[in-house]
Amino acid sequence: MRRISAAAVNAARRRSRSAGKVGIVGILVVVLVIAGLAGLAWYLGQRNAAGQGMAGMPGRPGGFPPPGMGGFGFATTVGAAEVTQQDIPVQLEALGTVVPLATVTVRPQVSGMITEIRFREGQTVTKGQVLAVIDRRPLQMSLDQAEGNLQRDEAQLQNAKLQLERFRTLLSQDSIAEQEVDAQAATVKQLEGTVAADRAAVGTARLNLDFSEVKSPVSGRVGLRVIDLGNYIAAGDASGIAVVTQISPTDVEFTVPQDRVSEIQESVAKGSALPATALDRTRVNMLAQGQFGTLDNLVNTETGTVRAKARFANDEATLYPSQFVNLRLTLRVIDGALVVPASAVRNGSNGDFVWLLNADKTVSQRAIKRGQVTADKVQVLDGLKLGDKIVTEGGDRLKEGDQVSLPGDKPTPRMGPNGQQQPGQGGERRRRREGAAGSPPAGGPPPGGAP
DSSP: OHHHHHHHHHHHHHHHHHHHHHHHHHHHHHHHHHHHHHHHHHHHHHHHHHHHHTTTSOSSTTSOOOTTSOGGGBOEEOEEEEOEEEEEEEEEEEEEEEEESOEEEEOOSSOEEEEEEOOOTTOEEOTTOEEEEEOOHHHHHHHHHHHHHHHHHHHHHHHHHHHHHHHHHHHHTTOSOHHHHHHHHHHHHHHHHHHHHHHHHHHHHHHHHHHTEEEOSSOEEEOOOOSOTTOEEOTTOSSOSEEEEOOSSEEEEEEEEGGGHHHHHHHHHTTOOOEEEEEOTTSOSEEEEEEEEEEOSSOBTTTTEEEEEEEEOOTTOOSOTTOEEEEEEEEEEEEEEEEEEGGGOEEETTEEEEEEEOTTSBEEEEEOEEEEEOSSEEEEEESOOTTOEEEEESGGGOOTTOBEEOTTSOOOBOBOTTSSBOOOHHHHHHHHHHHHTTOOOTTOOOTTSOO
């Protein structure tokens, strides 16, 4: 009985200790929950106080200033520019390809072995310059043979003519038959034909001898050589000796939308020389300047465009055959147009508009009608006048009647509808700090003093 009682006592003690631990954990959990609720209540109270402090400011809930108001209640800083007047070119942008005026494969007109090469690869040659020489000796022999035949036949013709004169004298004396005179006259005619053929043969031989010097038919740049010294080449060989490309002057071929063909034709009909500018792929660096050449005689039905050409002198060889360039064609110039920076023009539900900067540093929305557009300027046809100031930067944060300031201006407080300064976040935070430091509420007694 004593042993059973001792075991029961020990079990009771263990249960008591476990219950004590559970009780402590429960107490800790309750304390943490209470502390969390207290912290949440304090946060909500501070938030409501901040909201009441900004209650006089329209805009977003929670006391934050509305868009366009700027931080701490000051006016929004914006960039501005004036409406100016300048000449605006009406231009056509297109992608073009440099097309040489002539690309010639220089082929020999006589056969023979090449004895001289008189050009370097990549050399600029002139029209008529000798590029290569073919062996002249066989051609010279052919010329000598033709000239010998001509001399022989000319001598025979001269003898036949003298014989004909004698026969005619004898015929007048009735010493020979008329038939012999007619036969001699035919012989003279035959020899005259032979002499004419000989002279043609001589001319052909001289021409072939001249063809032994292969000359460039155009001025231009020689490409890579396709045949070497000592090779035999036939007349009219397909590969030829070299390829000469004319690069000065040169053309740029481009396409024009069919809707703008009438503008080009109208300007050309007035006798205007339309300036053309060739730019590199970045559209920044100018390669060459020229003028419009001509339009094709039909519209490409697949693309709805018309091919056109512009001519460039290309004296400095900045345009290379088959090179892609950006072409800028000036169709006409609008004199004295009202223009604004492109960054100032915005688009809304009612169309294009700008923010007009008023004399009291407020802004108002002004609808405009745009005209021609350049890289950085927009022509204004209606809605503005010369000298008006408009907002160029920061317009996405504005609304009608907002107070703004310009870079370099002294910060201007934002004024409310009643003419009083609207509070900002900075003022509210300062008041809260002063209250935390023990400052009395408005109208209360000073600390430590008599009521």
